[in-house]
Amino acid sequence: MTFRREVARRIFAREFRESSHIIKGDDRYSPQYLLTPTGARCNRIFVVGTLLEKEDRGDGEFWRIRIADPTGSFSGFIGRYQPEALNSLADLEPPQYVAVTAKISVFQGETRTLPSIRPEEISASDSLSRDLWVIETARQTLNRILAMEALSTEDAKLAREIYGTDTSIYREMVRNALEIIKGELEFDREVEKDKVEEKVEKKVPGDEIIEDLEKFLEEEEFDLSDI
Amino acid sequence: MMDDHVRRIRSRFESAGYQIDEDEIRRRLNLLINEFKVPVNEAVRSVTNYFLKELDLSPDKLVAKRESPEVKISEIDEPGRWVTVRVKIVQLWESESENISQVGLAGDETGTIKFVIWRKSGKPSVEEGKSYVFSNVVTDSFMGRMQININKLSEIQEIEEDIQVASSQIEIVGALVAIQSNSGLITRCPECNRVLSKNICPEHGKVEGVYDLRIKGVVDNGESVFEVILNEENLKHLTGMDVESAKKMAEETLDRSSVLDYLKNLLFGRYLKISGARLGRYLLVNQVDFITSVDTEELEKLLEVV
Structure with a gap:
């Protein structure tokens, strides 16, 4: 038995939401995995998306959150057992880009199972990281789809057996996600072009920030010596 | 036969740094083996013990000097x-x-x-x-x-020799998915470089800690995990922060953990390209950079295949 940190898998929200099959270990201490329709076996996931909602469900000690990606949204809960995430959540206000590393938990109801995430850490992010995450998740999802179509891995075979996965649906999901990123990049490029034309006689914005910071630090120092 | 045992006993003591008289060894061995008909190995043991007692040595002293083979x-x-x-x-x-x-x-x-x-x-x-x-x-x-x-x-x-260490150089791109709490502005023991908690070194007791800046974390590309340590140089390159500016921030906020919060904000969940040596779970960072743009070629390729 060796201790190994569980890899954080990359799953789109829609595929995550459609997952219901849990793989349990031999005893109650072995890790649980959620098998997704394209055959990802995940215990932990990493997501960069938009924090849509944070809702206080218990005196600031228990929050329900929702994080969107281009395909849907992840539901999650943050409570006292996720102290780092609970602490970081205080500084976050939706809507905002966030990066999340989360464990997976599954509610098993009478009629259906609902997967949700338990963030270990959540932090402010940016649109670049979101784009990189979508492309990375698209690539890894596509790899799973290809493995499923070729039935080349055990998890792919198992997932097809359980979910009867129609891979064309997930191909379309991946394509749509990529198209959204492509569209945004093209839009950004147009905006950049306009900006460059405006900016000719202006200073680089970065310099101003640094100047401001230096001024701020100088003042702070002055204040301190006064005390 | 007898001489071999005499020499062996003498050299065991000698390599532990003690000279004993060969004649004395021979005399005692001879007495036990030839007079009392004690088995040879028992005699050797008894004589060895006699000298250990004489020199007031613990038996480990001799064992320690037993040469163990040099291996790779x-x-x-x-x-x-x-x-x-x-x-x-x-x-x-x-x-x-x-x-x-x-x-x-x-x-x-x-x-x-x-x-x-x-x-x-x-x-x-x-x-x-x-x-x-x-x-x-x-x-x-x-x-x-x-x-x-x-x-x-x-x-x-x-x-003196600088041993060259074998390693496999790799380059990975992944997200920083975890940052451990013993990161940020830390203090180390001036004697042994250990990271201190409350300025107490487990070996050297209460010491005047030396400040250092580091992030201990995990980079994950969705397929593998790599434990990494970003040192002051790496962090300065990525965020502009060094030990001096971190100390200043801690002084101004009266809270050392503000440095970690600040670095977390800049680094957690960000995509990094790291080149370095892979050693088990660890990736020893040689060069680290932010990924600063989307690979549009990959985007196009994926759209073609999907």
């Missing part, structure tokens, strides 16, 4: 062997136990191995980047991996 790290493949290795300290880790004085990774030109210096061994500290001869260390297997234990009978000797 790649040759270490079974537990319970006494060996000698010439290694460089690649990385020191935080000790997880009171009983461990130092733990880390040592390497030579054939590979790397975890080493554990037990507190009971009473050995002086080793330093990262320096080379040593570890004599009479015991191989062990822990959680399916080989390691070497430095105990009371082992010896650690620093050497």
Whole structure:
């Protein structure tokens, strides 16, 4: 038995939401995995998306959150057992880009199972990281789809057996996600072009920030010596 | 026959640094073997014990000097062997136990191995980047991996030679998915470089800590995980922050943890490109950069295939 940190898998929200099959270990201490329709076996996931909602469900000690990606949204809960995430959540206000590393938990109801995430850490992010995450998740999802179509891995075979996965649906999901990123990049490029034309006689914005910071630090120092 | 035993006993004491008289050994062995017909090995043992008592030595002193063969790290493949290795300290880790004085990774030109210096061994500290001869260390297997234990009978000797360490250089792109709490602005023991908690070093007691800046974290590409340490140089390159500006921030906010919060904000969940040497779970960072733009070629390729 060796201790190994569980890899954080990359799953789109829609595929995550459609997952219901849990793989349990031999005893109650072995890790649980959620098998997704394209055959990802995940215990932990990493997501960069938009924090849509944070809702206080218990005196600031228990929050329900929702994080969107281009395909849907992840539901999650943050409570006292996720102290780092609970602490970081205080500084976050939706809507905002966030990066999340989360464990997976599954509610098993009478009629259906609902997967949700338990963030270990959540932090402010940016649109670049979101784009990189979508492309990375698209690539890894596509790899799973290809493995499923070729039935080349055990998890792919198992997932097809359980979910009867129609891979064309997930191909379309991946394509749509990529198209959204492509569209945004093209839009950004147009905006950049306009900006460059405006900016000719202006200073680089970065310099101003640094100047401001230096001024701020100088003042702070002055204040301190006064005390 | 008799002379062999005499010589062997003499040389065992000699290599432990003690001269004993050969005639005296011979006389005593002769008495036991030839007069009392005591079996040879019993006689040798008895004579050895006699001299140990005379010199007021503990039996370990002799065992310690038993020469264990010098081996390369790649040759270490079974537990319970006494060996000698010439290694460089690649990385020191935080000790997880009171009983461990130092733990880390040592390497030579054939590979790397975890080493554990037990507190009971009473050995002086080793330093990262320096080379040593570890004599009479015991191989062990822990959680399916080989390691070497430095105990009371082992010896650690620093050497001038700069041992070259084998490693596989890799380049990965992944997200920083975890940052451990013992990151940010930390203090180290000025004697042994250990990370301090409340300015107390487990070995050197209360000390005046030396400030350092680092992030201990996990980079994950969705398929593998890599434990990384970003040092002051890496962090300065990524965020512009160094020990001095971190200290200033801590002073101004009256809170050392504000530095970690600040770095977390800039680094957590960000995609990094790291090149370095892979050593087990660890990736020793050589160069680290942010990914600063989307790979549009990959985007197009994916759209073609999907």
